[in-house]
Amino acid sequence: MIVTGEHYTVTYDPLDQQLNFEGIFRTYNKDDLKNIKNYFSEIHNKVKGTLKLNFRKLRYINSAGIQALLDCLHYAKSQSKLKIKLIGTKVLTWEVKTLPRLSELWDQIEFIMHDDNFYESQGIIEQDDFIPLLRTQTRLLWPLEKKILVKHGFKSGMKAADICCGCGDVALLIAKELKPSIMVGIDHSLPGIKHATQLQKEFDVSNADFKLGDATALMLDDELFDFVICRLSIQIFSKPEEILKELYRITKPGGTIYLIGEDYDLIVGYPNAESIRQVYDKAGIYGKQMGMDLYNGKKLFSILAKLKLRDIRIDYIHVDTNNSDREDLANMIKSWRYFSADTIGKQLNIGKQDYEQLLKGYDDHIETINNPLGYTIWTVAAGSGVKRK
Amino acid sequence: MSEQTYIGDFNSFEPKTGVTHIALKQPVRDFQLDWRRYNLISNYFAEYSSYLFEQKDRAENLISTVLYELTEAMAQYAETNANIIIKLSTLQQALVFELATFSAPDKREPLLETIKVINREDLNDTYFSLLASDRSEQLANIHFGLVLIAHDYNAKFALSENTKNNVITLRVAITKEEIYS
Numbered sequence: 001m002i003v004t005g006e007h008y009t010v011t012y013d014p015l016d017q018q019l020n021f022e023g024i025f026r027t028y029n030k031d032d033l034k035n036i037k038n039y040f041s042e043i044h045n046k047v048k049g050t051l052k053l054n055f056r057k058l059r060y061i062n063s064a065g066i067q068a069l070l071d072c073l074h075y076a077k078s079q080s081k082l083k084i085k086l087i088g089t090k091v092l093t094w095e096v097k098t099l100p101r102l103s104e105l106w107d108q109i110e111f112i113m114h115d116d117n118f119y120e121s122q123g124i125i126e127q128d129d130f131i132p133l134l135r136t137q138t139r140l141l142w143p144l145e146k147k148i149l150v151k152h153g154f155k156s157g158m159k160a161a162d163i164c165c166g167c168g169d170v171a172l173l174i175a176k177e178l179k180p181s182i183m184v185g186i187d188h189s190l191p192g193i194k195h196a197t198q199l200q201k202e203f204d205v206s207n208a209d210f211k212l213g214d215a216t217a218l219m220l221d222d223e224l225f226d227f228v229i230c231r232l233s234i235q236i237f238s239k240p241e242e243i244l245k246e247l248y249r250i251t252k253p254g255g256t257i258y259l260i261g262e263d264y265d266l267i268v269g270y271p272n273a274e275s276i277r278q279v280y281d282k283a284g285i286y287g288k289q290m291g292m293d294l295y296n297g298k299k300l301f302s303i304l305a306k307l308k309l310r311d312i313r314i315d316y317i318h319v320d321t322n323n324s325d326r327e328d329l330a331n332m333i334k335s336w337r338y339f340s341a342d343t344i345g346k347q348l349n350i351g352k353q354d355y356e357q358l359l360k361g362y363d364d365h366i367e368t369i370n371n372p373l374g375y376t377i378w379t380v381a382a383g384s385g386v387k388r389k
Numbered sequence: 390m391s392e393q394t395y396i397g398d399f400n401s402f403e404p405k406t407g408v409t410h411i412a413l414k415q416p417v418r419d420f421q422l423d424w425r426r427y428n429l430i431s432n433y434f435a436e437y438s439s440y441l442f443e444q445k446d447r448a449e450n451l452i453s454t455v456l457y458e459l460t461e462a463m464a465q466y467a468e469t470n471a472n473i474i475i476k477l478s479t480l481q482q483a484l485v486f487e488l489a490t491f492s493a494p495d496k497r498e499p500l501l502e503t504i505k506v507i508n509r510e511d512l513n514d515t516y517f518s519l520l521a522s523d524r525s526e527q528l529a530n531i532h533f534g535l536v537l538i539a540h541d542y543n544a545k546f547a548l549s550e551n552t553k554n555n556v557i558t559l560r561v562a563i564t565k566e567e568i569y570s
Contacts, residue, residue, distance in 0.1 A: 006425070026428045026457065059450070060428070062457055063534030070520060093450035093568065097541040105520055194443050212446045 003039045005032045008058070012043050018052035018087075019043060026062040033068040040072040050083040051076070055095055056114055056217040066098065070105075077106045084109045089214050091115070091188075115188060115214055131167045131195055133335035137232070138169040139328050140319045145170075145260075145382065146177060148315050149229075152384040153256045157181050158226035163215050163247060164188075164233035168196020168208075171229075175208040180227070184220070186213035216242040223252045231260040232380065238291030240303070248307055253389040257309060260317075261381045263297030269376030272364035276376070279361020282354070283340045289348055297381030309385025320377040321369060329376070330369045337362035392554075396504045397547030402562035404478035404485045410438050412476040417490065420464040420473075427464075431457040434477055441479060448568045452477065455542060456486060458534035459561060463488045465532075466500040466557075482564055489558040497550070497557055499530040504548045504559075506531055507539040516540040542567050 003010040008023035019040065027033065044051060053069075055061075061069070076084050086103060088095030090113060103111035154160070156179040162171040165185035175183040185208065187193055196210040213219060215233070228251045234240040247257050264280040264287075287294040296303075297316075304312045321329060341358040350358075368374035411434055420426050435453035442448035456475070463473055471491035478485045492500070506515055516536055538544050538561070545562045 094454045
């Protein structure tokens, strides 16, 4: 069943015992307000345990809407049968400001900020000090990836989106060099979006727009984009299917979904070959403990195939000491060293010996890069597919 | 006796010392004919002004949410044939919403009462008693939307009332910190 008005819908998902509110619920229409209460009480009376009210896609609500919601919560309290979970997102200011107050009405109402929980490693990749790592990776990848994007069907004039755009570097390069009609960049990191917006102003890029957003609940219409990009991100999420579902939803039929995946199995070097292998094996294990999958590059084909895309294409982008600047490459490994040993290591509370082994492995890799006779390669997978009409 | 009376610290957030980014004059009747225009106007102000802020999405959501409630309240208490003038300005540390219209004494009384309640020290108690009570029990002369904005957004409300020409001006200041926190 669905309750719908001019700008909103309320649906029930029995799998999660969750009422999903979407759109704009600003109304004084008595039928609208009554329908919400009736629907709530109907679902309330059917289920046991916990009923979730998900507001992550409800852009606005007016005070009359809040009062209708209060009526629902009063009803739940009067019945004293269920626990109620109110789920909001940091992206929408009204939810940050008002939803937590509603949970104070009754001790069986809990407020959950979804963004705080949706992936374990979220906090560390949204900090300012992650930006230099993203920028170094872009510096290395972009000269090679630009051609890959074109090969995968990117054309000027397209409407494009970069979901999990980080600090916006790649989205801005695409906007400037591949000339889409609009390049929308979405990320959940405040420092990332701030950085992107500053660069956009500085470079006077008019065909880009950056927004703070939750990749698992995008405030974007269905079937909006010709080309949807998600680079080096789904490996971070413990539930990548939640993002993939959204990427699929916002892609036009006939449009392309383009992913870049990481694969730690493919990082090799010489000399120090053994030490280099060991450190990425170890980092991969630590990543897994943080809910990441640092080997997902080889899985891109099956990920795209499960989305039932057609014309799936997989390419590998090889960044090595032969085709890239050694200093940039060394800087990237230095960023990884810090990120892996200090940030993730601290988070996982690893022992001193493990910490020192990690540092030594990264140092050996940097030594290989700085050795004029040394060779190393970092390979990422680029995969795309076309959404069927 | 002065024709101009004030509730709250009206002159602390004088938009003239800041920059007015957008101002609009709309007939009250427009809103009364179709309440969906509150949504249009508040979203228009929000989208127009959000570029001024580092976190434009958060700013847009705040401006639209706040302005919706203020406009709805002012239109509710205004004379049907009057206009509402809506302004959004920024000071160094705050956003200032200013709405002015004509309102007869008996019509504006609940608005004045609400602004007085908002300016009392027990706003928190009032707010939670409004949340906790059934709507039928709520005080008819307290505007819930304004109390919600005052409480949840730490908004400072002030109102000037000209008893001679019946012009009322509502001024609401919200620190920029509220966008980011």
